[in-house]
Amino acid sequence: MLLTDFITNVYANVFSSFLVIMPNLYAEMSVGEGLRFLGAGVAAIGILGAGIGQGVVGQGACLAIGRNPEMASKITSTMIIAAGIAESGAIYALVIAILLIFVVGG
Secondary structure, three states: OOHHHHHHHHHHHHHHHHHHHHHHHOOOOOHHHHHHHHHHHHHOHHHHHHHHHHHHHHHHHHHHHHHOHHHHHHHHHHHHHHHHHHHHHHHHHHHHHHHHHHOOOO
16 A cells, blocks of 8 residues: 555545534534634634744745854844744734634633
C-alpha cells in the first residue's frame, strides 16, 4: 500500500466519522449559537496570516544572515521583535474567537 493511499484512507475515515458525529453533538443548538461558532472560526483565520507573516520574517532573516554573517546577532534580535509583532495578530484573533465562543450570547 502506498503512503498516499494510506493518507487518503485516514482522511476519508476521519472526515466521514466527523460528518456523522457533528450533527448529533449540536442537535439542540440554535441558529444564533451556530453563527457564534462560525464567527469564531472566521476570527481564527487571523492565525493563518500570522503564520505566513512569521514565515516571511524568518526567511528574510535567514537570507540576511546568509549575505552578512557578521551581523547575525543584530539580525536575530530584529527578527525576534518582528516575529513578536506578527504573533500579536494571532493572539488577538485567538482572544476574539474565545470571546465569541464563551462570552457572547451565553
